[in-house]
Each structure stands twice: as structure tokens, then as C-alpha cells.
Amino acid sequence: MAERRVIPLSRPEPPNAEPGIAISGLHLSRSGRALLRGVSLTLGHTGITALLGPNGAGKSLLLRAIAGIIPPDAGEINLAPRLAHPALVFQKPVLLRRSARANLAHALKLAGVPRAARPARISDLLEQCDLTALAASPARSLSGGEQQRLAMARALAGDPALLLLDEPTASLDPKATAAIEAITLRAAGRGVKVILVTHDRAQAERLAGDVVFLHKGRAVEHAPAPRFFSTPASAEAQAYLEGRLIL
Amino acid sequence: MSAFREAIAEAAGLIVRADADFLEIVALSAQVTGLAVLIACAIGFPLGALLAVGRFRGRGALSLAVSAAMGLPPVVVGLVLYMLLSRAGPLGVLGLLYTPTAMVIAQVVLVTPIIAALTRQVVEDLDAEYSETLRALRATRAQAMGTLLWEARPALVTAALAGLGRAMAEVGAVMIVGGNIDHLTRVMTTAIALETSRGELALALALGIVLLVASLAINAALMGLRQRIGEPAHG
Amino acid sequence: MIRPLITAAALALLGALPATAQSHITVQSTTSTQNSGLYEHLLPIFEEKTGIDVRVVAVGTGQALKNAGNCDGDMLITHARAAEEAFVAEGKGLARHTLMYNDFILVGPAADPASAAGDDILAALSAIAESEAPFASRADDSGTNKAELALWSEAGADPKAASGTWYLETGSGMGATLNLGTAQGAYVLTDRATWDTFANKSDFEILVEGDPKLFNQYGLIVVSPAACPATRIVEAETFAKWLLGPEGQDAIQAFAPNGKQLFFPNAAE
Numbered sequence: 001m002a003e004r005r006v007i008p009l010s011r012p013e014p015p016n017a018e019p020g021i022a023i024s025g026l027h028l029s030r031s032g033r034a035l036l037r038g039v040s041l042t043l044g045h046t047g048i049t050a051l052l053g054p055n056g057a058g059k060s061l062l063l064r065a066i067a068g069i070i071p072p073d074a075g076e077i078n079l080a081p082r083l084a085h086p087a088l089v090f091q092k093p094v095l096l097r098r099s100a101r102a103n104l105a106h107a108l109k110l111a112g113v114p115r116a117a118r119p120a121r122i123s124d125l126l127e128q129c130d131l132t133a134l135a136a137s138p139a140r141s142l143s144g145g146e147q148q149r150l151a152m153a154r155a156l157a158g159d160p161a162l163l164l165l166d167e168p169t170a171s172l173d174p175k176a177t178a179a180i181e182a183i184t185l186r187a188a189g190r191g192v193k194v195i196l197v198t199h200d201r202a203q204a205e206r207l208a209g210d211v212v213f214l215h216k217g218r219a220v221e222h223a224p225a226p227r228f229f230s231t232p233a234s235a236e237a238q239a240y241l242e243g244r245l246i247l
Numbered sequence: 248m249s250a251f252r253e254a255i256a257e258a259a260g261l262i263v264r265a266d267a268d269f270l271e272i273v274a275l276s277a278q279v280t281g282l283a284v285l286i287a288c289a290i291g292f293p294l295g296a297l298l299a300v301g302r303f304r305g306r307g308a309l310s311l312a313v314s315a316a317m318g319l320p321p322v323v324v325g326l327v328l329y330m331l332l333s334r335a336g337p338l339g340v341l342g343l344l345y346t347p348t349a350m351v352i353a354q355v356v357l358v359t360p361i362i363a364a365l366t367r368q369v370v371e372d373l374d375a376e377y378s379e380t381l382r383a384l385r386a387t388r389a390q391a392m393g394t395l396l397w398e399a400r401p402a403l404v405t406a407a408l409a410g411l412g413r414a415m416a417e418v419g420a421v422m423i424v425g426g427n428i429d430h431l432t433r434v435m436t437t438a439i440a441l442e443t444s445r446g447e448l449a450l451a452l453a454l455g456i457v458l459l460v461a462s463l464a465i466n467a468a469l470m471g472l473r474q475r476i477g478e479p480a481h482g
Numbered sequence: 483m484i485r486p487l488i489t490a491a492a493l494a495l496l497g498a499l500p501a502t503a504q505s506h507i508t509v510q511s512t513t514s515t516q517n518s519g520l521y522e523h524l525l526p527i528f529e530e531k532t533g534i535d536v537r538v539v540a541v542g543t544g545q546a547l548k549n550a551g552n553c554d555g556d557m558l559i560t561h562a563r564a565a566e567e568a569f570v571a572e573g574k575g576l577a578r579h580t581l582m583y584n585d586f587i588l589v590g591p592a593a594d595p596a597s598a599a600g601d602d603i604l605a606a607l608s609a610i611a612e613s614e615a616p617f618a619s620r621a622d623d624s625g626t627n628k629a630e631l632a633l634w635s636e637a638g639a640d641p642k643a644a645s646g647t648w649y650l651e652t653g654s655g656m657g658a659t660l661n662l663g664t665a666q667g668a669y670v671l672t673d674r675a676t677w678d679t680f681a682n683k684s685d686f687e688i689l690v691e692g693d694p695k696l697f698n699q700y701g702l703i704v705v706s707p708a709a710c711p712a713t714r715i716v717e718a719e720t721f722a723k724w725l726l727g728p729e730g731q732d733a734i735q736a737f738a739p740n741g742k743q744l745f746f747p748n749a750a751e
Contacts, residue, residue, distance in 0.1 A: 064379075069379060069383060085385070088383035093380075094377055094379070094380040096394070096397075096398055097398055107384055110384045110386050111384075154384070155383075158384075158385075333549075333553070333554050334552055334710060334712050335551075335554075336552070339553070339712075342712070345537060345539060345554070426537070426539035427540065428508075428537040429521070429522070429525075429538065443661065444513070444656070444657025444658055445517050445657055445679065445680065445681060446657055446660060446681040446682030447682075448681070
């Protein structure tokens with residue numbers, strides 16, 4: 001919790017500044033079902049944004065669209081040049097059947113890092129994610145928490161300015177969750193923009209500077225975190241925060 | 248039953264005596280088959296990966312053709328190759344007919360479809376698991392294929408073994424393009440065919456037993472290799 | 483770790499393949515000469531003397547003539563005189579030489595259900611056709627098969643009409659047909675050399691032999707370099723001259739596995 005104070009919260013940009021991420025009129029359907037229905041959003045260059053909302057709201061899909069791995073049916077996503085190469089971490093990490101170190105080496109190779117520069121980067125990443133002692137272990141034999149830390153390290157390998165996290169702690173115990181949150185906060189502290197999909201309201205409160213509330217494929221509300229949690233503007237967000245089922 | 252006992256004794260004798268002609272045949276079998284399977288892997292692995300994750304026109308048709316080619320009768324392959332490699336054929340000037348090289352070519356034609364088809368299946372399954380991650384890491388399609396093939400390596404050993412089995416057991420094609428020439432293109436299977444036609448059934452069966460033993464040894468070795476590389480590398 | 487290993491293995495395998503010998507010829511041959519072991523007796527003597535490596539592809543006479551017609555051989559050793567003379571007449575071969583002879587024999591179960599035994603092959607075949615006793619034919623256009631069909635026609639029988647009933651067309655070599663015959667109790671017309679060295683005789687015996695109609699002449703043809711420029715004419719003629727000359731003829735004479743002479747040299751007669 002101490003770390004929270006050192007992160008720069010995303011502040012309102014000056015009116016004429018270029019936004020970090022500008023999304024307008026985003027539509028996405030899967031097998032005939034409209035899952036994103038006109039999402040428009042503007043996010044800053046830094047800070048942690050939480051995407052909050054009930055199951056099926058379209059949070060993960062929106063994240064993948066931002067990552068560029070799912071092309072939208074309509075609408076636009078504009079990333080500032082600095083944020084153009086986002087990294088993505090999934091709830092269930094898919095690691096290669098090699099050592100932790102080799103997983104990072106592979107990611108560095110894909111990121112175009114020259115061979116000579118890789119060992120130093122690997123040591124650095126292992127250090128950051130508290131994996132130095134596990135460097136030689138087969139990635140698939142690590143615990144769930146260790147695997148997710150390795151997935152974080154792998155995502156950070158390309159030195160991204162935008163980090164997209166899709167419920168990274170949903171299957172983890174509290175201790176492992178804390179480790180992932182610490183890595184996330186440190187990254188944000190270095191100026192990395194983070195977008196975090198989560199189910200966990202308390203996690204959003206711990207980490208996020210601003211919150212986007214999604215409901216049925218629409219961005220219903222976007223507000224600074226303290227205001228969102230104290231006085232949500234939309235009926236859907238109120239219901240969600242009160243723990244009521246919203247239909 | 249006594250024929251079997253005789254054959255087993257003969258097989259043991261062949262191995263124990265290790266006479267030069269016999270060893271020559273075994274060695275040539277190993278060389279032709281080994282080289283053919285290596286080449287078939289070099290073609291079949293990337294081809295299978297391409298069929299699994301590539302996006303190009305005619306992929307479906309090529310996939311179907313590869314699957315169908317798994318059932319190619321060796322004699323047909325031998326005949327077509329004979330017509331190509333014969334002095335009267337389009338590739339006759341190469342002078343490859345009745346050489347071990349021609350036998351390797353025949354086996355490559357027979358084995359590559361098996362290896363490619365099995366590889367395609369394995370890589371397709373892995374791709375379902377890895378594709379999002381690899382796209383998130385911004386791997387190019389070639390890099391994704393390389394990664395998936397390396398991840399699939401235990402299963403690819405099995406694919407290579409399946410190919411090796413077909414190559415080792417094959418007689419029809421190598422008989423036609425090799426000619427079963429003593430000291431040049433006589434391998435285990437064509438030697439078995441020759442001894443059978445001489446009515447030397449016990450000797451033929453003995454050679455068959457030796458072939459079986461060799462096949463067992465190779466399979467055991469590669470299964471061991473598979474287990475070793477099945478565990479992720481350390482360090 | 484694995485890649486260099488595979489590279490090394492590939493190089494080892496490549497390097498180990500027998501290099502093409504400097505001086506060699508390919509002989510397209512009938513199977514009986516190979517099955518009987520004649521070449522294993524002759525070739526070491528010739529190779530020792532000349533250093534020419536002789537590669538024998540043993541197939542039926544018909545196939546041998548076709549392969550040589552495609553220029554896939556430098557010499558022919560076959561036993562079907564009419565087909566051999568046609569080959570030479572078409573300009574594909576230089577000349578046909580008589581090389582050696584032996585004879586065909588009719589083998590069958592010792593019980594001889596068709597009462598075919600005797601010294602008259604035409605009578606024997608007629609008896610088989612009449613009793614519809616099983617008979618296995620190679621049906622592979624080989625020299626033996628051509629001889630067999632000529633004998634049937636001379637005997638006035640049309641066994642092909644009974645194909646699949648008592649007349650069994652194997653479409654295979656002499657050895658395979660003998661294996662089938664001994665297993666099925668079917669009469670077989672075979673050359674004597676293959677029979678004498680055949681190891682799976684079961685209860686079969688020679689029932690007809692010695693009929694002049696059973697004479698089996700082997701011919702030798704060097705493929706014409708005019709028809710097939712790739713022919714290794716010098717080496718082929720060296721081998722032909724040796725086989726037809728006293729040394730080769732003596733070597734054929736001396737070939738007697740199990741103490742029994744199988745081929746009778748008759749070159750230049």
C-alpha cells in the first residue's frame with residue numbers, strides 16, 4: 001500500500017494535448033452476437049486504468065482489440081506513437097516448454113533485442129519479477145504465481161510503454177496476487193501505461209487511477225477512481241458496486 | 248514350428264557371425280533409411296507447420312493432397328520414379344537409377360507425407376493453445392511456426408518414428424529403383440524378398456527377425472530421446 | 483545441442499553411401515541365373531581380373547528386355563530367343579549370342595494326381611488340363627513363362643480359360659511361383675537351375691524332364707550404343723567377350739552347387 005503513493009495517478013490532460021489512447025465507435029461481434037457496441041474512450045499516457053464490469057461486459061475483448069490481436073468490425077483505436085507496441089498478459093499464462101530464462105530469451109528475440117544484449121536484460125527482468133532463483137527451472141513446472149510472474153517478466157521484455165493485463169490475478173492466492181500487483185505498480189511508476197481488466201473491485205481500488213465501467217458492450221462510465229468508488233454516476237455502476245445483480 | 252526355431256537360430260547366427268555381406272546389407276539399410284527420414288523431416292516439419300498455421304490459397308487442397316499421399320502404394324512410387332530416372336526418362340541423364348540415391352529419393356517421397364501430416368496435426372493443436380500468446384508477443388508467422396515446431400519436438404520424434412517405420416519396412420519402391428544389386432543396392436527388405444524367392448524361408452525369416460530387432464532398438468533409442476527432450480531444457 | 487547432432491548424422495550418412503564405382507556395367511538379367519547363385523560364382527572371378535564392377539538387376543526376361551530398351555542396362559542375359567532376336571532386329575542390341583543352356587522341368591507333388599510323370603511334356607500338360615489338377619504359372623512375361631505358354635499351345639490346351647480355377651497365374655517370379663506351387667500342391671514348369679537350388683521343395687519331385695522341347699537356351703546381348711549412347715560399351719564388350727570365351731565358359735561349367743552342374747556353356751556353337 002505504501003507504493004500506491006508513489007505512482008503518478010492519471011491526471012486530466014491539458015485540453016489540447018494528444019490523448020494516449022483514443023477509441024471511438026468500437027464495434028465487435030462474435031458469431032452474430034454484438035459484444036462491443038460503440039465503445040468510445042480517451043485514456044492518458046500514463047497511470048493505471050481499470051476496466052471494471054460484470055462478466056460478459058466485453059472487458060477482455062476490448063483489451064484484445066487495444067492490443068491489436070482482434071481487429072474491430074467498426075470504429076477506431078488510436079494509440080499514441082509511444083504506446084504503439086503494447087504487451088499483454090493473460091489470466092492463464094501460456095509459457096513455452098523451456099526454462100524460465102529461455103522463455104525470456106525467446107521474447108527478447110521476438111522483440112528484436114540483439115543477442116549480445118539479451119543476457120543482461122534477462123537478469124534484469126528476472127530480478128524485477130523475483131525469479132532469479134528460478135531462472136533454470138522449467139517454466140511449466142513453476143507454481144501458478146511464479147508462472148504469472150514469469151508472464152509479467154516476458155511482457156516487460158520488449159520494454160513496452162503500454163501494458164495490458166487481463167485479470168492477471170484471477171486464479172492466484174493473495175500472496176501471489178500481491179507480487180503481481182507490486183510488479184504492476186513498479187512498471188506504472190516508471191511511466192508505463194497500464195490497462196487492467198479485473199473483476200476484483202478491491203484490486204481496482206488498490207491500483208487504479210481511473211476506472212472505466214463496461215456494461216453490455218458499452219463504456220457506461222469513466223471517472224477518476226476515488227470519485228467512481230464514492231459516487232458512481234450510472235445506475236449500472238451503482239448496482240455493481242453495491243453487489244447487486246444488474247440485469 | 249521347426250521352421251521358426253530354425254529361423255531364430257539362423258538370425259542369432261547372422262548377428263553373432265556378423266559376416267561382411269550381412270553387415271553391408273544392414274549398414275546400407277540404415278544409411279538409406281536414415282538419410283531418407285532426415286530429409287523427409289527437413290521437408291515435412293516445416294511443410295506440416297505451414298499447413299497448420301499458414302494462410303495461403305490452396306492450403307486446403309495441399310493438406311488433402313498430403314493426407315492422401317500417406318496412402319501411396321510404394322510400388323506406384325517406385326514405378327513413377329523408375330520412369331523419371333530411367334535413361335529413357337526426363338531425369339535419365341543424372342544416372343541415378345539403380346543407385347542408393349534413387350532409393351533415398353523413393354523413401355523420401357513415401358515418408359514425407361506421413362511426417363508432414365502428423366506435424367500438421369500436432370502444430371495445429373499447439374497453435375490453439377499458443378496463438379494468442381504468440382500474437383501478443385508480436386511473432387511473425389515464420390517465428391510462430393518455428394516456436395510451435397520447437398514446442399512440438401516430443402511429438403515430432405513420434406512423427407519421425409512413424410516415417411522411419413514405413414521407410415524400413417518398404418520393399419516395393421526400393422526394389423524397382425534400386426534393382427536389388429548385390430553390394431550396391433541390396434537392403435534388408437530386398438534381401439528378404441530375394442531369399443524368399445530362393446525358397447530359403449528360414450534365412451528370409453532370420454533377416455526379418457534382425458530387421459525387427461533393429462527396429463526395436465531404434466524405437467527404444469528415440470523414445471528415450473523423446474522423454475529427454477519432453478522435459479523442458481534446464482539452464 | 484540437437485542441431486549439430488543432426489547435421490553430423492546427415493553428413494555421416496551421406497558420406498557412407500557407396501560412391502559410384504569408376505568402372506561398372508549394369509546387366510539386366512533373368513532371375514534364374516541370380517536365384518541359383520551363378521553370378522555370385524562368376525562375378526568375383528571377372529571383377530578380380532578386370533576391375534570392372536558388374537551390377538546385376540534380376541527381373542523376368544520380359545522386364546529385362548523392356549528395361550534395357552529404356553537404356554537402363556548395358557547388357558542382357560535372358561532366355562527367350564524370339565524376343566531377343568526382335569530386340570536386336572529393332573536396333574536396340576548389337577547381336578545375340580548363345581551363352582549357355584539348361585532345361586525346363588515339370589515339378590509337382592510326388593503323388594502326381596494328374597499322372598503327368600513321364601518324358602513327354604505335351605502329354606503331361608494335356609493330362610493336367612484334362613484332370614484340372616492345379617497348375618501355377620508365372621504369368622509375368624518371363625522367359626520361362628513364354629516357354630510354358632508355347633508348350634500349352636502346342637499341346638492344344640487353353641489354360642487361360644481356366645484362370646483362377648485350376649490354372650493359377652501368380653504374376654510373380656520363379657521362386658514366388660514355386661513357393662505357391664509347393665504350398666498349394668500345384669504343378670509348376672521351372673528351369674532346372676532355380677529348382678535345384680530352391681530350398682523349399684516340400685514333397686515335390688521332378689515329374690517330366692529330358693524332352694527336347696524342354697531345352698532352355700540363354701542368350702547374351704550387348705545393348706547398342708547407337709540406340710543408347712550411355713551404354714558402357716567397352717566394359718560391356720569386355721564382359722561379353724569373357725563370358726563367351728574359354729575363361730567364362732569354363733567358369734560356367736565349373737558352377738556346381740551341391741555337386742550338380744546347373745548351366746551348360748554352349749557359346750559359339
